[in-house]
Amino acid sequence: xxxVGLKDVAAEAGVSVTTVSHILNNVQGKxxxxxxxxxxLEVAEHLGYQPNDLAxxxxxxxxxxxxxxxDEIATTPHAGQIIRGAQEAAAxxxxxxxxxxxxxxxxxxxxxxxxxxxxxxxxxLYASMYHRVVEVPQRLxxxxxxxxxxxxDDPAVPSVVPxxxxxxxxxxxxxxAHGHRRIGFVNNIDDIPASRGRLAGYRGExxxxxxxxxxxxVVTEDSVAAGGYRGSRTLLGLDDPPxxxxxxxxxxxxxxxxxxxxxxxxxPADLSVIGFDNQELISENLFPALTTVALPHYEMxxxxxxxxxxxxxxxxxxxAAVHEVLHCPLISRxxxxxxxx
Amino acid sequence: xxxVGLKDVAAEAGVSVTTVSHILNNVQGKxxxxxxxxxxLEVAEHLGYQPNDLAxxxxxxxxxxxxxxxDEIATTPHAGQIIRGAQEAAAxxxxxxxxxxxxxxxxxxxxxxxxxxxxxxxxxLYASMYHRVVEVPQRLxxxxxxxxxxxxDDPAVPSVVPxxxxxxxxxxxxxxAHGHRRIGFVNNIDDIPASRGRLAGYRGExxxxxxxxxxxxVVTEDSVAAGGYRGSRTLLGLDDPPxxxxxxxxxxxxxxxxxxxxxxxxxPADLSVIGFDNQELISENLFPALTTVALPHYEMxxxxxxxxxxxxxxxxxxxAAVHEVLHCPLISRxxxxxxxx
Numbered sequence: 060x061x062x063v064g065l066k067d068v069a070a071e072a073g074v075s076v077t078t079v080s081h082i083l084n085n086v087q088g089k090x091x092x093x094x095x096x097x098x099x100l101e102v103a104e105h106l107g108y109q110p111n112d113l114a115x116x117x118x119x120x121x122x123x124x125x126x127x128x129x130d131e132i133a134t135t136p137h138a139g140q141i142i143r144g145a146q147e148a149a150a151x152x153x154x155x156x157x158x159x160x161x162x163x164x165x166x167x168x169x170x171x172x173x174x175x176x177x178x179x180x181x182x183x184l185y186a187s188m189y190h191r192v193v194e195v196p197q198r199l200x201x202x203x204x205x206x207x208x209x210x211x212d213d214p215a216v217p218s219v220v221p222x223x224x225x226x227x228x229x230x231x232x233x234x235x236a237h238g239h240r241r242i243g244f245v246n247n248i249d250d251i252p253a254s255r256g257r258l259a260g261y262r263g264e265x266x267x268x269x270x271x272x273x274x275x276x277v278v279t280e281d282s283v284a285a286g287g288y289r290g291s292r293t294l295l296g297l298d299d300p301p302x303x304x305x306x307x308x309x310x311x312x313x314x315x316x317x318x319x320x321x322x323x324x325x326x327p328a329d330l331s332v333i334g335f336d337n338q339e340l341i342s343e344n345l346f347p348a349l350t351t352v353a354l355p356h357y358e359m360x361x362x363x364x365x366x367x368x369x370x371x372x373x374x375x376x377x378x379a380a381v382h383e384v385l386h387c388p389l390i391s392r393x394x395x396x397x398x399x400x
Numbered sequence: 401x402x403x404v405g406l407k408d409v410a411a412e413a414g415v416s417v418t419t420v421s422h423i424l425n426n427v428q429g430k431x432x433x434x435x436x437x438x439x440x441l442e443v444a445e446h447l448g449y450q451p452n453d454l455a456x457x458x459x460x461x462x463x464x465x466x467x468x469x470x471d472e473i474a475t476t477p478h479a480g481q482i483i484r485g486a487q488e489a490a491a492x493x494x495x496x497x498x499x500x501x502x503x504x505x506x507x508x509x510x511x512x513x514x515x516x517x518x519x520x521x522x523x524x525l526y527a528s529m530y531h532r533v534v535e536v537p538q539r540l541x542x543x544x545x546x547x548x549x550x551x552x553d554d555p556a557v558p559s560v561v562p563x564x565x566x567x568x569x570x571x572x573x574x575x576x577a578h579g580h581r582r583i584g585f586v587n588n589i590d591d592i593p594a595s596r597g598r599l600a601g602y603r604g605e606x607x608x609x610x611x612x613x614x615x616x617x618v619v620t621e622d623s624v625a626a627g628g629y630r631g632s633r634t635l636l637g638l639d640d641p642p643x644x645x646x647x648x649x650x651x652x653x654x655x656x657x658x659x660x661x662x663x664x665x666x667x668p669a670d671l672s673v674i675g676f677d678n679q680e681l682i683s684e685n686l687f688p689a690l691t692t693v694a695l696p697h698y699e700m701x702x703x704x705x706x707x708x709x710x711x712x713x714x715x716x717x718x719x720a721a722v723h724e725v726l727h728c729p730l731i732s733r734x735x736x737x738x739x740x741x
Contacts, residue, residue, distance in 0.1 A: 146499055173450075
């Protein structure tokens, strides 16, 4: 299992290690006999020599690795797409991701980031598994850093987040386009950018359609199926119930399906439902399949690497950091139709 | 943002780079003045010097990184737990994970693994996102490798997989323990270790309970909600229908819920349902919450790192490789009860 080194190639080819190094590292300005070059390359190929990126990184002061630090990667099925987006973009730049999960433990995070820095990462993606405002760890001040699905109070740190308000508009517009006028919104009770932004989008789109905002049509609950069920029951129990429900996320929409079923309402004939997040495990497996708005996880991962590479290449802190807001697309399935008249 | 190096410490402390190196790298057998040592350590601390693990790795022929190569990390919400298990175990061994996702593209995989090897990883976890038999890439022959949620035809490669048969037994036993005698099995139509093993567990447990195997109680369908719905309808339409359904996975159980609802059967009063996988997004959000059998993803990740570390420490290929089979525990929720009499 021993790795083949320059020494082994030199011994086999009968030339000096320096010569082998000049040839295999493509050092410019060295006079090397063409026959020797051919021989060394042949021997290196034959022995299975692999260049050592650690050594190269030391010379160039680049490790070609990027730290991917996340709070709670494991609790969300979104993680895979964020990582995949970051990884594929990183690979295109010749970078590899070093993964760290901190479990929201600041002491652990501090120790792990110290370890990352010892590995000489060229930069760090600091990812939150849902869109929120984070405090960037002190230690990251010394290395290019981009926030992923998170923002900092410090505007100097670049960030990539989803456009929650546009997503809320998109969901509401889809229901309006099918002719709904009384649209309920089953929102998340947590005061986070997603709940604020999606509500703003819902209100903005109603206003544009000339529909007065009716606060009785908005309920807030825990962002799980049981919360969606409770919120939907409340709205469906109104004297003048909505004909369509916009649910904060797909889990809450799952609860809306149960509430509709208990009320004897068929989806979408009697009640239209639209979700958010596009958690395919739910949205594809519900019946009827759920129309929803997707969080652009793959794109967020990819764009964060793009911005990080920009900062690394510039090798200076940015004057004005980039804060990119990504579009949340509509995913049409089978849960939205025209209301009964 | 410039990193502080030995040179900077030496200049600030007014001593030679060699002396600083001896002190900061704890080189043994060098006579160094206690006052000088104190000064250098103070200056290093003051300037924020971080040891360079790249340089250290070069000296020790260890990079303290492990490659995590997976086929399709993104398509399964299990990914997070596998990665978290591997990562936390790695951190305990002072190792970090370099992530690679190959998207089941052999050419891409080959190129990416070559890149990993250039980064001088100490070993590789080769992970499948569901339990299957894989062909280990040729390039990995030169580096310690452990298969995660996968087996190879080559018995020399250590592996960690879930105990599918025991999981099937556990699910069946839970239904038997509640008094069910006619238990339907809605299996996956794909011929993979999970479908074979879970069926073997189902049959074995029935046999132990003295119940004859009735092939009409086993159906095979696509392993999604729509398949679970079709299979459950078939079984519930029998002249002597089962009182309980064991579903191959939680997605199929989601379809069983729909079939039960359409047939006017309440879960668990009229029909007990048990799933497999413990995909919490489904199992916790279904109503009633789904009793299921968990795949030990976190543990698989952690144990794979444990075995990899053993192989790395031994620095020789194993005579007889370890193939660990991990227990799949029951997760009791609300979908199993005694049958109506």
